[in-house]
Amino acid sequence: MDRDLVERAQRGDRDAFAILARTHGDRLMRIAQRILRDVGRAEDAVQQTLVIAWRELPSLRDPARFEAWLQRLLVNASYAEARRWRSWSANIRVLPVDGPAGPDEAMSVDDRDRLERGFRRLPPDQRAILVFTHYLGLAPAEIADRLGIPVGTARSRLHYAHRAMRAAIEADERPVAVAGGRPQ
Amino acid sequence: MTDQRDLDRLLGAFFAEGTDELADRVLNAALEEIDKTPQRQPARVPWRFSTMNTFARVAAAAVLALVAVGATLYLVGLRQPPAVGSSPTPSASAPVASTTSSAVPSVAREFAYIVGDSRTGQQLWIANMDGTGAHELIPGLAQELNPGLGGNPQAPAWSSDGTRLVFTWAPSVGDDPVLGPMFGAARFYLTDASGKAPQLVDTGCVAPCVGDTDPAFSRDGTHLVFVRTKLVPPESSSPEPGSGKVNSDRDASYLATIDLASGRVTELPSTTVLDCPLFPGQHAPLIGNCGGFADHDPRWSPDGTQIVFTQDVPYDINGPASRDINGMPPPRPFPGASLFVVDADGQNLHQISPDVVKDTCCRSADWSPDGTQIVFERTTPPAPILNPGKGTGYTVVFIADVYTVRPDGTDLVRVTSDANSMDPSWSADGRIFVSSATGLWIMDADGSNATQLSPPPLLMAHWPISAPAAAMTADNLNP
Numbered sequence: 001m002d003r004d005l006v007e008r009a010q011r012g013d014r015d016a017f018a019i020l021a022r023t024h025g026d027r028l029m030r031i032a033q034r035i036l037r038d039v040g041r042a043e044d045a046v047q048q049t050l051v052i053a054w055r056e057l058p059s060l061r062d063p064a065r066f067e068a069w070l071q072r073l074l075v076n077a078s079y080a081e082a083r084r085w086r087s088w089s090a091n092i093r094v095l096p097v098d099g100p101a102g103p104d105e106a107m108s109v110d111d112r113d114r115l116e117r118g119f120r121r122l123p124p125d126q127r128a129i130l131v132f133t134h135y136l137g138l139a140p141a142e143i144a145d146r147l148g149i150p151v152g153t154a155r156s157r158l159h160y161a162h163r164a165m166r167a168a169i170e171a172d173e174r175p176v177a178v179a180g181g182r183p184q
Numbered sequence: 185m186t187d188q189r190d191l192d193r194l195l196g197a198f199f200a201e202g203t204d205e206l207a208d209r210v211l212n213a214a215l216e217e218i219d220k221t222p223q224r225q226p227a228r229v230p231w232r233f234s235t236m237n238t239f240a241r242v243a244a245a246a247v248l249a250l251v252a253v254g255a256t257l258y259l260v261g262l263r264q265p266p267a268v269g270s271s272p273t274p275s276a277s278a279p280v281a282s283t284t285s286s287a288v289p290s291v292a293r294e295f296a297y298i299v300g301d302s303r304t305g306q307q308l309w310i311a312n313m314d315g316t317g318a319h320e321l322i323p324g325l326a327q328e329l330n331p332g333l334g335g336n337p338q339a340p341a342w343s344s345d346g347t348r349l350v351f352t353w354a355p356s357v358g359d360d361p362v363l364g365p366m367f368g369a370a371r372f373y374l375t376d377a378s379g380k381a382p383q384l385v386d387t388g389c390v391a392p393c394v395g396d397t398d399p400a401f402s403r404d405g406t407h408l409v410f411v412r413t414k415l416v417p418p419e420s421s422s423p424e425p426g427s428g429k430v431n432s433d434r435d436a437s438y439l440a441t442i443d444l445a446s447g448r449v450t451e452l453p454s455t456t457v458l459d460c461p462l463f464p465g466q467h468a469p470l471i472g473n474c475g476g477f478a479d480h481d482p483r484w485s486p487d488g489t490q491i492v493f494t495q496d497v498p499y500d501i502n503g504p505a506s507r508d509i510n511g512m513p514p515p516r517p518f519p520g521a522s523l524f525v526v527d528a529d530g531q532n533l534h535q536i537s538p539d540v541v542k543d544t545c546c547r548s549a550d551w552s553p554d555g556t557q558i559v560f561e562r563t564t565p566p567a568p569i570l571n572p573g574k575g576t577g578y579t580v581v582f583i584a585d586v587y588t589v590r591p592d593g594t595d596l597v598r599v600t601s602d603a604n605s606m607d608p609s610w611s612a613d614g615r616i617f618v619s620s621a622t623g624l625w626i627m628d629a630d631g632s633n634a635t636q637l638s639p640p641p642l643l644m645a646h647w648p649i650s651a652p653a654a655a656m657t658a659d660n661l662n663p
Contacts, residue, residue, distance in 0.1 A: 012223060018215055025206035033203045042203070043210045050214040051221055052332045058225050059324035061381070069331060076332040080358040115198045125368075134192065135199035148329065148384075150371070156390030165195065166186050 006063035009054070017057070021050050024067065028074050034131045035078045037120060045077040052077065068146045075128045075147060082124040111169070118168020126161035133158060224327075294377060295617065296321065296340040296349055297624060297648040306336040308351060310377060313611075315624070315637030321349075321379040329382065330355040335367065339398050339481075340649055343405040349375050350385065350399045350408065370395040372410070387442055388449055392416070394435065402441075402484045409482040409491055412440045412451065416458070435459035437478035439493060439526070452530035455479055457495050480521070481548055486555040489528055490591070492536075494521050494547050494560075523549050523560060525591055536593040550609045552629070557588045559599070559608045559616055559629075586618055588629065599631040609649045617648040624648045 002023075008016035028049060032042035053073055060069055119127065132143045144154040186194075294317075299307045308325060311318035326334035335355035342349050354367040369389060373382035385408070387396045392415040399410040416436045438456040442449045459477040482493040523546045526533040536558070549560040561584050586599040586608045599608070599616060607619040611626065618625045626648075627634035637648075 014215075014218060017218065021211060021214065025211050026204065029203060029206035029210075034199050039203055043207065046206060047210055047214045047217070049332070050211075051217050054218045055221055055224050056324075056327045056331060058223050059327050061328070073332045076330065080333065111194055112198065112201075115194060119198070130195060131199060134195040150384065150386040150388070150390075152386065152388045152390045153369070160391060162188070162191060166191055169186050169191075169194070 002066055003063045006057070006060070006066045010057050010060065010063070014054075017054055020066070024070055025050070028070065031071065031131060031135070032074055032078055034135055035075070035124065035127045036081060037116070041081050042078075045074060045081045048077040048081070049074045072147055078128065079124045082127075114169045115165065118165045121168065122161055122164055126157050126164065129154060129157040130161045130165070293346060295611070295648050296342070296351075297619075298338060298340065305334065306338060308337040308340060310379075311637065313626075321377075322375060322382065325382065329353055329373070333358060337373075338370075341400045342649060343401045344403050345405060347376060348401070348405070349377065350401065351375075352397045352399065353382075354397075368395075369393075370397045372396065372399045372408070385442070385444070386447060387412075387440075388447065396440075398479075398481055400481075400483050403486055403488050406445065407441050407443055407484075409439060409441045409484055411437055411479045411482060411493075413437050413478065435478070439479055439482050439491065439530075441528070452526065454530045454533045455493065455495070455524070455526055481550075483550050484528070485551050485591075486553060490525050491528055492523060492525050492549045492551060492558055492591070494549060495524050496521050521547055523558070523589075536589065536591060548607050548609070552588075552610050553612060553614055556590065557595075557629070558591055559586060559588045559610055561585070561606050561608055562587050586616065586631075597630070599627070599629070601631075607648065619648055 002020065005016045005020050009020060025046065028046045029042060032045040032049075033039055036042045036045060049070065053070055056073075060066065119130070122130070128147070129143060132138045132146065133140075138146065140154040140158060141151050143149075143158075144151040147154070294310055294312050296308060296310045299309050299320075305326070308321045309318055310321045322328070325337060329335060333356040335353060338352040338354060340349055340351040350372050352370050353373050354370045357368045371389065372385040372387065374385055375382045385399070387410070389396050389412065393412060394415055395413045397411045397413070399408045401408060414436050436456050436458050439452040440449055441452070457477050457479060477496040480494040480496075482491050484491055523536045524533060525536050547561045549558050551558055584604060584606045585601055586605045588597045588599060589595060599605075600618060602620065604620045604622075605618045605625075607617070609617045610629075611617060615626050615628055618627065622636070624637040625634050626637055
């Protein structure tokens with residue numbers, strides 16, 4: 001169905017594009033919100049993505065790759081949104097993720113706080129690679145294809161992102177040195 | 185210690201939480217915006233061979249064959265040199281260079297070049313050797329390679345048989361409020377004269393590598409030489425006030441080669457140059473306006489044994505070229521550049537810039553088809569001119585001309601003298617391409633018979649390079 005809609009939208013059919021936008025909008029929002037950790041910023045990124053997708057759709061060579069292309073647009077829009085947002089590392093507040101967050105036996109509140117802090121310190125490209133890996137369940141080769149980067153780059157970003165997240169968790173587990181050298 | 189399984193579990197749970205729906209108001213706002221937004225149609229090139237049907241291809245081939253026969257008869261019968269253009273001005277004292285078309289059996293068919301700069305956006309264009317048929321090679325390239333953000337193709341270079349064209353792709357990552365347009369890790373793509381879908385060359389640039397640029401083919405087409413930029417750790421573990429050392433990363437730039445069949449990359453550490461320190465955690469210079477020390481424009485010699493390239497070097501602070509109009513030195517290490525030749529295995533690095541141009545810029549070097557000469561752009565003097573009322577801002581006034589020199593640094597010959605000639609490259613028939621503010625030109629190796637190619641648009645055209653060519657030119661202007 002997508003292919004037919006994409007081809008119609010490529011020819012300027014706005015109704016077809018509206019159906020595509022409604023079909024893919026939720027998924028785009030989930031990805032953007034998980035990269036940016038902010039609903040408002042994620043909404044801006046998705047909106048930007050949809051407008052750019054409409055404008056550039058005629059240049060898409062293979063309609064079957066529409067969803068991957070859309071996700072790549074979204075990641076780029078998220079990068080741009082992140083650059084406009086100058087508080088990646090400053091003023092980190094430990095907030096629950098926007099939206100409902102029910103109890104989860106797999107993760108304690110402390111774990112979530114540590115992960116949140118660690119994740120917010122990551123540059124956008126490493127955030128995206130973690131979301132594509134652990135939320136969308138894609139392998140590095142699939143991510144590389146989707147984001148248009150070499151496989152080695154995808155693996156490298158994932159490696160550094162994992163290392164940073166692991167460090168964030170373990171840093172909070174270590175005792176904090178205070179004057180006098182006594183652990184607190 | 186958190187093992188990978190624990191981390192995977194935690195991250196899976198972490199990302200499972202969050203918003204699941206796009207609000208209707210957001211979707212509706214996007215659709216309203218779309219109603220006001222026209223679609224951008226990729227430019228079509230109706231005469232591109234790959235898009236023609238069979239009948240059109242046969243007809244086009246027949247026409248091309250007739251034109252080729254006619255052109256050959258014309259050239260054989262007349263050998264008429266093209267009209268001399270008004271600019272660039274060839275040097276009156278320039279001796280005739282030894283390179284002649286007889287040294288090269290092949291005839292260039294077309295040339296590629298870049299239109300625009302990094303601020304206006306750049307496009308990869310191609311034209312016939314007489315300047316006709318100019319068109320953007322891959323319409324919509326920027327959006328295809330980096331949807332939504334775009335980027336710039338740079339530094340095209342052909343394989344010697346003219347069947348492959350490689351170029352640097354600098355993906356945009358948006359504008360920084362302070363630093364302006366920002367670009368991500370540069371990489372290479374391969375295409376051909378028909379503009380077929382660009383194919384990524386995976387050079388394995390992963391951290392601490394931050395980008396690969398300026399690719400050029402070896403003569404046999406099996407390897408690329410390129411410039412790799414890598415982040416290197418701080419000089420010291422803590423700041424040492426007054427020592428000149430900083431606790432900061434910095435870029436190192438050096439040459440590397442890749443075997444296109446195996447993907448094996450060989451680095452040439454002898455060619456390394458260090459750039460200015462960077463802000464911790466950011467790829468931006470720590471010292472205002474400091475930056476730009478790197479290698480550029482590597483080109484394999486026709487016999488494959490040597491590589492010529494440009495390396496930025498600090499100016500002699502006491503030299504006349506490093507003073508502004510008030511006689512004051514610039515407040516920062518301002519890069520000059522010099523020509524170097526190194527063996528293909530990284531041995532025997534030596535500077536070849538002649539003494540007379542030692543303290544000025546030499547860029548965009550390219551071997552002559554027979555390997556006996558190197559053409560380059562000499563920019564003199566790149567003295568920064570203080571901009572009154574603009575803080576410490578400097579305007580750099582470049583006066584650029586094209587010269588040739590032998591690989592041993594002797595026999596310097598001035599090819600142009602209009603103070604506005606850049607990006608020289610040698611065409612396969614022994615002539616020299618030059619870029620200037622008046623467009624692209626081609627001339628004999630001594631500067632005579634200058635002909636304006638005039639492919640539209642005339643302005644802001646750079647890096648002309650013919651296919652096939654004995655050697656290629658590349659990005660050098662840091663626009």
